[in-house]
Amino acid sequence: MTDVGKQGLDFGGRRVLITGASSGIGRAAAIVLSSLGADIVLCGRDEKRLEETLDAMNDGQHIMAPFDLAEDLEGIPDWLKYITGEHGPLNGLVHCAGIESTIPVRQVDPESIENVLRINTKAALLLAKGVCSKKSFRLPCSIVFISSVMAIAGRPARSIYSASKGALNAMARSLAIELARKNIRVNTICPGQVQTEMDEAMRQRMGVKLYEQIVEAHPLGLGKPEDIASSIAFLLSDMSRWITGTSLVVDGGYTAI
Template sequence: MDAFSLKNKTILITGASSGIGRSCSVECSRSGASLILVGRNEEELIKTASQLSPDTKVAIIAEDITHSEQIEALIADRVAVLGKISGFIHCAGIEKTLPLKKHSPQLYHDIFEINVIAGFEIAKILSLKKYKDDTSSFVFISSVAGMVGEAGKAAYSASKGAVIAGARSLAMELSRGNIRVNSISPAMINTPILERMFEDIGDEASSEIIKKHPLGIGEPIDVANACIFLLSDAARWVTGTNLVIDGGYSAQ
């Protein structure tokens, strides 16, 4: 049996409408998983679903997970159809690069709400026996910005550091329920978020950032492959860790 296979596993993925979340959805489907795709934009979620392996069982939840009182009910409906959750990837997130003088309490709040709180709240739901498989794996997408300092990213870096620390605590608490919890910290990945950031900071600053990645800018599939490992039985003894996928960025 292939230890890296996701066959007979149902995986819930937030932020599945674009970027890393879309790539994770496609690659998980290729590994045999059934999928619950979560995001705000139903049209983009349908586009993601259209890119999955043809025989993939898939359900969609088009909701703003930061303001949804019914997210548990929606998850319960999908679990009733697809089966209990074996894996969870929290890809949903926002990034903002601004000098500290332009940071505001609202900015911190907005970033933490989606990057940290929404993911942990869904993990709380998925840790309940009525929704989880006998064994399951939760993966939170953090960032190297949560490990090393980057100018203009106080709020974003703080949120991603919180993801790493929180995931470790969840790993300790949820292990008794046979739930493994890990985070992944990518450096710059070629996504719409990166494109917008490069537009904000200009060509010269963008070139400097690219130079800091010895293996170049990463692709969404690089993160998706790491997620598949952590979700699979091949990682059955891996919990409470932060897997760095950064093309050498943080080694300098």
């Protein structure tokens, strides 16, 4: 068996920082990766919900690191340096923290653009900056940003959200080339509609009819957080060691139509 085959999806002794670990896709990623042996640094704003994630995880040397990434963009690299100084370097970063935005262009203003870009896009780049500093990572190391099918397909009123996710995909390509010399891989995942709190909020806002159209646009139906978590595990693992600078679409067929 090859070395890739032997190591497979074993994350024993590896530490991964997951943002957005208090809910949805980030929570599912924390649970799946802990079941594969990873030690997780859980980031979100809500400590109680981070604890709920921790309770659902397999045992390990996990730590909770509550932090408002949008509030303190400038502080992100130092915060990350502090975390890795206290608990050891990272083998991976998964940026799941994000917010949704459905605003018709006539209502767009600079503040609504900035709010979305801060957490979805700018925080991602500053987290990557923190991870790639000398003592903050160890090999193998892989960065995964959670993007969206809205980075590659359009829908009315999603211009801000699409911009925030399209920028993530573009950013990942350049970072992948820049960080290849350090052997750090950088990729994004573009999920279709996944059943999380974010999706539930959209369903409530849109009403049954419009939401049904979205469901019908997914030939395999809507996704579950675990469907994205398994792709995250793949992109963090040695199984994907020759994959960098790409975007993995995980969308139940949404973009195939």
